[in-house]
Amino acid sequence: MPKNEPSGEVSFKLTCPNPNDQYLSIECRLPVNQKNIELFLPSWRPGRYEITNFAKNIRGFKVLNDLNQPIPFHKSTKDSWKVACEGTKTITIKYQYYSHELNAGSTFVSEDLLYVNPVNCLIYSNEHFNSTIKIELFIADEWNIATSLKQKGKTLITTNFDNLFDSPFICAQNLVKEYYEVNGIRFYIWFNDLLNIPWEKLIADFKKFTTKQIKDFGEFPSKTFHFLIHTPPFKAYHGVEHLESTVIALGPSYDVFKGLYTELLGVSSHELYHVWNVKSIRPKAMRPYAFRKENYSKLGYIYEGITTYMGDLYLLKSGVFSMTQYLKELQVQFQRHFDNPARFYTSVGDSSFDTWLDGYTAGAPGRKLSIYVEGCLLAFVTDYLIRKSTKNKYGIEEVMRRLYFNTDIAENGFEEEDYQKLLENISGISFQSFFDNYLNGNHSYEPILQDALDYFGLEMQLNDNPLIAEHALGMKLHPTKSTLLSIAIGSPAEMCGMRIGDQIIGINQMRLNNDFEQWLAYFNLNDIKITVVRAQKIIEKKMPIVHRTFFQKYALKVLDDKSSNQSKALRSWACDCLLYT
Numbered sequence: 001m002p003k004n005e006p007s008g009e010v011s012f013k014l015t016c017p018n019p020n021d022q023y024l025s026i027e028c029r030l031p032v033n034q035k036n037i038e039l040f041l042p043s044w045r046p047g048r049y050e051i052t053n054f055a056k057n058i059r060g061f062k063v064l065n066d067l068n069q070p071i072p073f074h075k076s077t078k079d080s081w082k083v084a085c086e087g088t089k090t091i092t093i094k095y096q097y098y099s100h101e102l103n104a105g106s107t108f109v110s111e112d113l114l115y116v117n118p119v120n121c122l123i124y125s126n127e128h129f130n131s132t133i134k135i136e137l138f139i140a141d142e143w144n145i146a147t148s149l150k151q152k153g154k155t156l157i158t159t160n161f162d163n164l165f166d167s168p169f170i171c172a173q174n175l176v177k178e179y180y181e182v183n184g185i186r187f188y189i190w191f192n193d194l195l196n197i198p199w200e201k202l203i204a205d206f207k208k209f210t211t212k213q214i215k216d217f218g219e220f221p222s223k224t225f226h227f228l229i230h231t232p233p234f235k236a237y238h239g240v241e242h243l244e245s246t247v248i249a250l251g252p253s254y255d256v257f258k259g260l261y262t263e264l265l266g267v268s269s270h271e272l273y274h275v276w277n278v279k280s281i282r283p284k285a286m287r288p289y290a291f292r293k294e295n296y297s298k299l300g301y302i303y304e305g306i307t308t309y310m311g312d313l314y315l316l317k318s319g320v321f322s323m324t325q326y327l328k329e330l331q332v333q334f335q336r337h338f339d340n341p342a343r344f345y346t347s348v349g350d351s352s353f354d355t356w357l358d359g360y361t362a363g364a365p366g367r368k369l370s371i372y373v374e375g376c377l378l379a380f381v382t383d384y385l386i387r388k389s390t391k392n393k394y395g396i397e398e399v400m401r402r403l404y405f406n407t408d409i410a411e412n413g414f415e416e417e418d419y420q421k422l423l424e425n426i427s428g429i430s431f432q433s434f435f436d437n438y439l440n441g442n443h444s445y446e447p448i449l450q451d452a453l454d455y456f457g458l459e460m461q462l463n464d465n466p467l468i469a470e471h472a473l474g475m476k477l478h479p480t481k482s483t484l485l486s487i488a489i490g491s492p493a494e495m496c497g498m499r500i501g502d503q504i505i506g507i508n509q510m511r512l513n514n515d516f517e518q519w520l521a522y523f524n525l526n527d528i529k530i531t532v533v534r535a536q537k538i539i540e541k542k543m544p545i546v547h548r549t550f551f552q553k554y555a556l557k558v559l560d561d562k563s564s565n566q567s568k569a570l571r572s573w574a575c576d577c578l579l580y581t
Contacts, residue, residue: 010131012122015138019111023059023096028123030093035086037125039093041079042165042291045105045119046278047240049352050359051294054120055079057098064092079292081123097121102230104238104247113172113192114139115230117240117247119165119291130160137171144175146190148226148244162288166242166279170228180207182214188226198257205320209269212318213276216397217404221280227268231256239267241274265320266329270311277310278303280410281403287413299416300352301439305375306396308333309383317575326574327458327556330380334460334554336373337445339476341366341489348374349416349440365486365500377445378438382423383573384452385434389427392572398426453556456573457566463553468520473528473543474550477504482516484532488550496541499534506531 008031015025030037041055055078063073063081065088073083085091099109099121108115114137135156137145147169149156158164174193179186180203187210191197206227214220226245230236236251248267250256256264278286285297297303316326337343342351344366351369358368383396399422403409409418416435423431437443453460465471474491475484475498484502487493506512507519507530520528528543562570 008128008131010124010128010133012133012135013138014114014116014135016109016114019109022098022100022109024099024107024109024114024116024121025096026094026121026123028093030091030125030128031089032085032091032127033089034127035084037083037085037091037127038076039081039083039123039125040292041121041123042119043079043293044291044295045117045240046166046286046289047242047274048105048360049295049297049300049355051356053078057121059096059098061093061095064094066090068092093123095123102232102249103236104230104240104249112174113170114143115168115170117168122164124161129162133158133161133164135164139171140173143171143173146170146175146177146188146192146226146228148222148224148242165289165291166244168228168240168242168245168247170230178203180210182207182210183220185214185220185222186224188224190226190228191231192229194231194253194256196257202257205265206268208318208320209265209314210272212314213269213273217276217401221275225272225275227271229264237263237267239271241271241279243275243279246271246274262325262329265315266312269314269320270307273307273311273314274303276404277307277400281400282413284413284415287411294356296353296356298349298352298440299414299419300355300371301348301375301378302419304371305348305373305377306379306400308372308376309379310396310400313574319575323558323574327558331460331554331556333373333376334449334556336370337377338554339486339551340369340373341486342369343374343445344442344489347440347442348378348438377449381438381445381448381452382434384455385429385431386423386427387569387572388455389429392569394426395573399423402426455566455569457559457562457570459557459559461555461557463555464549465551465553467551468517468525470551471549472520472525474546476551477516480514482512482514490546490548491550492543492546495544495546498530498532498541502532502534502539504530504532505538 011029013027017025044050044052063071063083065071071084073081076082083091097107099107102108105117107117107120137154139154145151147156147167149158149167149169156169158167170192172192175190177188177190178199179188189202189206222244224244228245228247230249231253232249232251233253234251236249238249240247248271250260250264283297283299283303286295289295312326312329315321316323346367346369348369348371352371354368379396387395402422403414420431420435438445469475469477473493474488475493476486477483478485482504484498484500487498487500504512504516507516507528508523510519530541530543532539532541
């Protein structure tokens with residue numbers, strides 16, 4: 001991002017004249033001293049490595065001079081505007097931004113909520129990027145504001161656009177907060193319109209994992225921190241990292257402190273770890289962020305994978321999770337890995353690069369890996385390799401701590417060779433084949449995962465899948481639409497020519513009514529003919545018999561007969577506070 005000298009104060013006014021149309025009205029005032037200026041809207045937001053095209057939500061864009069008269073401008077790219085500003089000392093830009101989506105990274109307007117991610121909706125210029133910025137909020141007097149930004153009444157203030165784009169805020173009447181302190185740093189937890197919050201338990205758990213993370217790094221990068229938590233009445237699970245805050249969306253609201261409490265702890269620990277990993281320890285390709293184009297990097301296995309691994313592990317290491325709870329979360333990553341046929345075709349490094357190509361959608365079947373899942377599992381193996389070679393003196397925590405305190409990396413970012421060199425310096429062993437085969441190759445993980453499990457005295461069990469369609473026919477279906485979502489390699493579904501997207505409507509001339517599993521059991525897999533709809537055509541497929549199972553279920557547990565070396569390794573990895581329950 002440009003490092004131009006400040007060019008006068010920038011001011012924004014945000015209003016919601018008609019919340020029901022969900023348009024946020026934005027007015028931006030810029031001082032100018034040139035003939036022409038170019039204005040930009042970011043094309044993506046940090047934390048989600050895909051082009052998002054926020055400009056598609058803008059309507060009514062216009063520019064006025066200091067006499068409040070329209071002046072010429074034209075759109076130069078999909079999200080930039082060139083303005084002729086000769087003869088005026090200021091320009092005022094007015095537009096409306098459609099704010100209809102409530103998640104952790106969006107902007108949302110309703111009659112009882114204003115939630116703004118500035119990186120979505122606020123324009124900037126190169127000349128003003130490092131200017132002081134003030135945002136005046138036209139909200140009800142009784143509404144509160146949750147944000148990490150400096151606040152003066154209903155005005156928010158910051159020193160540059162880089163900080164502004166990293167500082168979301170929530171405005172609502174029913175915002176509530178509590179806080180806890182670790183090492184003199186205050187951590188706020190905000191909820192909006194949520195009943196029956198168990199503050200005592202919540203703060204105790206948050207304080208445990210926060211304390212352990214700070215202890216391992218040695219310091220916290222920010223002076224304060226805010227957990228801004230949406231709890232909508234519908235299903236939601238999303239978190240976005242920022243240097244001084246995180247936004248989390250988790251719902252439905254009635255289940256946040258019941259069935260979803262594990263998820264609340266997991267995403268909160270994950271996002272807190274991001275304050276070090278990616279907000280502070282950042283790949284060179286993202287130092288600084290370039291908001292107008294892709295920031296290509298193959299290091300998603302570090303900034304998302306290690307964060308996924310360490311976020312959950314710190315819940316174990318701090319005593320928030322028992323070993324049983326932790327292994328239940330880790331085995332989810334195992335399951336997702338082995339269920340994804342893309343592991344045979346691509347590497348996690350290439351998948352990281354390609355998030356900019358096809359984003360976070362499913363995409364072409366069997367083509368892409370998750371940087372979260374694969375990065376987590378490879379972080380687990382990396383942790384094992386370091387601990388084994390150093391006789392449990394160091395783990396991956398030491399690698400991340402040294403990355404964080406490296407002055408050159410803090411200023412300029414790091415590259416893959418920096419990470420590899422640090423791994424080798426700490427462990428005393430070569431990681432070249434690990435990088436070649438697993439991070440940048442598509443060798444099978446199973447042997448190295450088994451080695452890591454053995455070292456820590458853990459066991460991976462393979463259990464039969466209770467769903468007949470999955471374990472016997474090798475096909476995963478949408479739970480309500482009976483649409484084919486995934487096909488196992490070498491399965492009857494693949495052999496008979498089934499396709500992703502086929503909708504199953506019958507079996508052996510019996511029409512289905514959400515009872516496919518029952519009919520499969522009834523016919524006992526003998527002479528199965530399945531009727532599907534494909535591109536408006538009705539097709540019948542005969543299923544061959546294959547004497548093997550597919551989509552097996554993976555379960556992790558602690559071995560009952562661990563050796564003394566395995567017990568020592570397990571204690572070193574998980575801390576003595578772990579509970580074998």
